[in-house]
Amino acid sequence: MEQSVRDEILSKLKAAAQKEIPPRPSMPPLHELSLSREELIATFTKNLVEETGIVHRVKNNQEALEKLTEVAKTEGLKKVMVTTDDVVAPLDLPAWGKKNGVEVMTPRDFPDRHSYRNAVFDEAEAGITGADFAVAESGTLGLVHNKDQARLVSLAPILHIALVPVDRIYPVYEQVIEKVFGNVGATGWSPEIGPAGSSTEPSTRALAEGLAEVRSPLPSQFVFITGPSMTGDIQGALFKGMHGPRKVIVILVG
Amino acid sequence: MDIKTERFTELAKIELQNAHTRLFLKLMPPVLTAKRDAALTTFPDIAAAQAYGASIRAEAIARLPELLEEFEKNATANGAKVFWARDDTEANEIIKNLAVERGVKYVTKGKSMVTEETSLNEVLSHAGVEAWETDLGEFIAQQLHRPPFHIVGPAINVPVQEVCDLFMEKAGLKEPTLDPVQLGYCARLFLRDKFHHVQMGITGVNVAVAETGTIINVENEGNIRFTKSSPVTQVSVMSLEKVVPTMKDALHLIRLLCRNCTGQRLSAYISMDSGPKKKDEIDGPEELFIVIVDNGRSKIYQDLKARDALRCIRCAACLNICPVYRQIGGYAYGWAYSGPMGQILNPLLLGLDRTQELYRASTLCGACKSVCPVGIDHPNLFLYYRAKDVLGDPNFKSKDRPWAERQFFKMWSWAASRPWLWNWGVRMVRPYFNKDANDGVISKGQGPFEGWFRNRDMPAMAWRTFHERWKEKLRSKG
Numbered sequence: 083m084e085q086s087v088r089d090e091i092l093s094k095l096k097a098a099a100q101k102e103i104p105p106r107p108s109m110p111p112l113h114e115l116s117l118s119r120e121e122l123i124a125t126f127t128k129n130l131v132e133e134t135g136i137v138h139r140v141k142n143n144q145e146a147l148e149k150l151t152e153v154a155k156t157e158g159l160k161k162v163m164v165t166t167d168d169v170v171a172p173l174d175l176p177a178w179g180k181k182n183g184v185e186v187m188t189p190r191d192f193p194d195r196h197s198y199r200n201a202v203f204d205e206a207e208a209g210i211t212g213a214d215f216a217v218a219e220s221g222t223l224g225l226v227h228n229k230d231q232a233r234l235v236s237l238a239p240i241l242h243i244a245l246v247p248v249d250r251i252y253p254v255y256e257q258v259i260e261k262v263f264g265n266v267g268a269t270g271w272s273p274e275i276g277p278a279g280s281s282t283e284p285s286t287r288a289l290a291e292g293l294a295e296v297r298s299p300l301p302s303q304f305v306f307i308t309g310p311s312m313t314g315d316i317q318g319a320l321f322k323g324m325h326g327p328r329k330v331i332v333i334l335v336g
Numbered sequence: 337m338d339i340k341t342e343r344f345t346e347l348a349k350i351e352l353q354n355a356h357t358r359l360f361l362k363l364m365p366p367v368l369t370a371k372r373d374a375a376l377t378t379f380p381d382i383a384a385a386q387a388y389g390a391s392i393r394a395e396a397i398a399r400l401p402e403l404l405e406e407f408e409k410n411a412t413a414n415g416a417k418v419f420w421a422r423d424d425t426e427a428n429e430i431i432k433n434l435a436v437e438r439g440v441k442y443v444t445k446g447k448s449m450v451t452e453e454t455s456l457n458e459v460l461s462h463a464g465v466e467a468w469e470t471d472l473g474e475f476i477a478q479q480l481h482r483p484p485f486h487i488v489g490p491a492i493n494v495p496v497q498e499v500c501d502l503f504m505e506k507a508g509l510k511e512p513t514l515d516p517v518q519l520g521y522c523a524r525l526f527l528r529d530k531f532h533h534v535q536m537g538i539t540g541v542n543v544a545v546a547e548t549g550t551i552i553n554v555e556n557e558g559n560i561r562f563t564k565s566s567p568v569t570q571v572s573v574m575s576l577e578k579v580v581p582t583m584k585d586a587l588h589l590i591r592l593l594c595r596n597c598t599g600q601r602l603s604a605y606i607s608m609d610s611g612p613k614k615k616d617e618i619d620g621p622e623e624l625f626i627v628i629v630d631n632g633r634s635k636i637y638q639d640l641k642a643r644d645a646l647r648c649i650r651c652a653a654c655l656n657i658c659p660v661y662r663q664i665g666g667y668a669y670g671w672a673y674s675g676p677m678g679q680i681l682n683p684l685l686l687g688l689d690r691t692q693e694l695y696r697a698s699t700l701c702g703a704c705k706s707v708c709p710v711g712i713d714h715p716n717l718f719l720y721y722r723a724k725d726v727l728g729d730p731n732f733k734s735k736d737r738p739w740a741e742r743q744f745f746k747m748w749s750w751a752a753s754r755p756w757l758w759n760w761g762v763r764m765v766r767p768y769f770n771k772d773a774n775d776g777v778i779s780k781g782q783g784p785f786e787g788w789f790r791n792r793d794m795p796a797m798a799w800r801t802f803h804e805r806w807k808e809k810l811r812s813k814g
Binding site: 088098099102199304312 | 388473493532613619634635
């Protein structure tokens with residue numbers, strides 16, 4: 083029966099008179115594409131600060147740990163949840179915590195989902211994560227969720243601290259999207275932000291050749307984070323920390 | 337949700353008397369429009385950016401069946417289970433069964449206009465499953481049993497005192513307060529407990545991507561991320577026009593959506609799901625269900641012109657700039673969708689007969705069209721619906737005009753297409769027509785014409801028509 087509903091809807095759509103597919107104009111210009119590395123960092127910072135994010139920049143991992151110590155002190159952190167992603171793991175935050183009187187939990191410490199959920203909701207005063215990407219055009223972090231980047235760490239605690247190597251800052255979303263989703267089909271996408279219209283070709287081709295089946299799996303969730311959680315739903319009055327973090331602190335490394 | 341689209345005029349009059357609504361509408365929509373305009377200046381070429389959005393949605397609608405198949409195939413390959421529903425009843429039944437089979441006591445919901453459309457919450461509640469709206473505005477609107485006042489801020493007009501009373505009663509607020517921040521914090525704590533223990537979450541979908549089978553949500557609060565991270569079961573409901581060809585298309589649309597909607601470069605959270613969580617992940621849904629809802633859209637799709645309404649990405653820029661919305665707010669439109677967006681969608685989804693006033697309550701000024709990031713020509717559609725309604729079209733559930741009106745216009749069209757009769761008629765009618773003229777202006781009419789003169793005047797008919805004067809001129813020369 084399920085099949086029949088699907089077929090009925092699709093055949094109705096297919097039976098409709100068809101319009102010619104309107105031609106795509108060329109992709110509109112985006113000025114972030116012409117920025118130098120330092121300009122990208124400055125643009126990322128400016129845009130995130132506009133969204134009330136706090137941005138620090140340090141030279142290396144050693145300084146990052148020092149900055150983290152400073153933040154932990156000013157925020158009065160006693161217990162934090164930390165992911166195990168490739169930015170944060172090398173910093174050995176459990177050892178850092180012992181030295182600085184901060185209890186450091188990681189999602190891996192928990193035998194099951196249930197106890198982890200209790201800890202991240204009720205105990206963690208901050209979530210500390212790395213970021214896989216950052217985007218200059220809007221001061222945005224990009225996190226690929228997987229076993230080392232649990233979803234609730236950057237969401238449930240009232241404070242989110244993110245460490246971002248500066249070479250992970252990209253000008254615009256398209257480049258990041260290509261890195262995360264670009265392995266669709268063996269033919270892949272054209273890497274340049276080219277004249278669109280061409281962009282629909284590879285996927286159609288991939289489908290035709292049955293390549294969709296052999297692609298490597300996509301991340302279950304990819305998220306763009308721009309500043310703290312907020313709402314204006316009561317009379318337009320701005321309120322930060324509606325459900326997620328009230329404060330986002332980004333430490334740029336490099 | 338009760339559908340009140342038939343009571344447009346009555347509800348509009350009530351809102352016109354509401355001092356709080358009036359004050360609110362004087363401030364909020366102009367501010368949102370100004371924020372939008374400022375945000376758009378971040379594009380080097382605003383017109384090109386908007387036009388590209390229009391071309392994405394135009395292509396998506398033109399290729400709709402093919403893209404849906406591609407989306408389903410890829411979403412399934414990602415591990416999601418895709419359901420199809422012909423109408424509201426089927427959609428609600430699928431979701432209700434998923435909840436009941438899993439024995440969940442309650443669900444958390446991210447704002448989803450299509451589930452407003454299908455009245456999912458009522459069906460769940462009848463089945464003993466509580467549905468908690470978790471977007472702050474949606475939470476307030478739900479508890480007050482009101483339709484959305486604005487698609488982006490559903491309860492943004494509700495006075496703080498009323499929110500305070502509501503939270504004292506239903507959200508565990510201990511001390512009364514008129515501070516929106518404290519009220520927000522109260523809702524945070526109340527809903528946080530729901531997120532903490534929730535077993536099944538329900539969300540809408542802003543964009544679905546054919547080439548990857550990905551569904552995308554756009555939000556500022558984080559309630560949708562919670563709804564997709566904390567529970568073991570996720571159900572995402574999408575109306576079938578949400579699909580676009582590629583991820584890059586989706587991101588450009590989101591660029592436009594955020595700027596046109598709240599004047600942000602990007603909303604706080606854009607979450608993109610491709611299947612349920614992997615085995616080794618500790619949070620995220622173990623099972624992901626996607627419900628594709630038709631509910632009248634495949635029928636709309638049959639009409640090459642009306643289908644343009646399906647391009648809409650619900651940014652609400654047209655509400656904020658509309659001179660009618662700015663006077664009456666969202667309640668008068670009587671259903672899930674308000675403003676010009678509602679005036680083009682509600683008539684198609686509910687039928688022209690039940691939405692008579694909606695596509696007529698417009699000055700056809702085209703402000704809506706001028707801001708639309710996906711190239712919808714609202715005034716043109718209003719005229720199209722009016723014509724369909726008058727000429728009669730069962731596919732649109734048109735409602736005939738009254739017998740007298742039809743006869744009048746039949747005679748009118750017969751006379752107007754015969755010059756000799758027209759000219760004779762003009763000479764006959766003129767003295768009667770002009771008898772109340774004052775300074776060359778007629779300010780009141782009689783019988784069926786009375787209403788027309790309520791807010792405007794008509795110039796008196798010239799005592800000699802152009803043709804008459806022209807003839808005279810030729811005669812005097814000759």
